[in-house]
Amino acid sequence: MNLGNQITEKLNNIEMFIENSPSYLFPLKIIGWILLFVALMITNLIALAKWPLSAIYKRLNKKDLGMGDPINISSDSELSQIVAEQGTVLVDFWAEWCGPCLLMNKTINSMAKEYEGKIAVVKVDVSLNSTLSKLYAVRGLPTVIVFKNGDEVARKSGSLTKSQLSELVK
Numbered sequence: 001m002n003l004g005n006q007i008t009e010k011l012n013n014i015e016m017f018i019e020n021s022p023s024y025l026f027p028l029k030i031i032g033w034i035l036l037f038v039a040l041m042i043t044n045l046i047a048l049a050k051w052p053l054s055a056i057y058k059r060l061n062k063k064d065l066g067m068g069d070p071i072n073i074s075s076d077s078e079l080s081q082i083v084a085e086q087g088t089v090l091v092d093f094w095a096e097w098c099g100p101c102l103l104m105n106k107t108i109n110s111m112a113k114e115y116e117g118k119i120a121v122v123k124v125d126v127s128l129n130s131t132l133s134k135l136y137a138v139r140g141l142p143t144v145i146v147f148k149n150g151d152e153v154a155r156k157s158g159s160l161t162k163s164q165l166s167e168l169v170k
Contacts, residue, residue, distance in 0.1 A: 126138065
């Protein structure tokens with residue numbers, strides 16, 4: 001399990017504790033919300049610091065799409081075509097400046113490799129494709145949408161672990 005997956009799992013556990021704990025544990029709930037807020041701020045600050053460097057790196061080191069790599073989409077027609085042609089499609093709406101998105105990046109890449117030939121894994125950078133995020137009503141990042149036979153069957157916002165993504169796809 002990679003570090004991003006481990007961090008995401010811990011933060012999701014804290015969030016579940018906050019939602020499901022009884023009201024007499026209110027002081028612990030407050031501490032949990034503070035921890036979540038601090039973790040979100042730290043991941044976003046790291047992502048913001050890393051953003052310009054990764055943009056330069058991507059521009060200088062363009063690589064060809066390999067087997068088992070997620071498909072980067074830049075238009076609605078591309079996404080519509082993939083959703084229409086493939087049985088199951090996992091679409092990840094993300095941004096380079098989003099900390100939770102970067103935590104989930106390796107997980108999405110490993111899903112693409114693991115499910116190669118079974119599902120299509122698509123990534124949409126909302127910084128570059130704001131019309132797509134508006135068209136699909138994406139209000140938070142990261143957001144994952146699963147399409148089966150052209151229809152949306154699942155949608156989840158927030159950073160997810162590999163097991164949570166696998167459950168969405170099933």
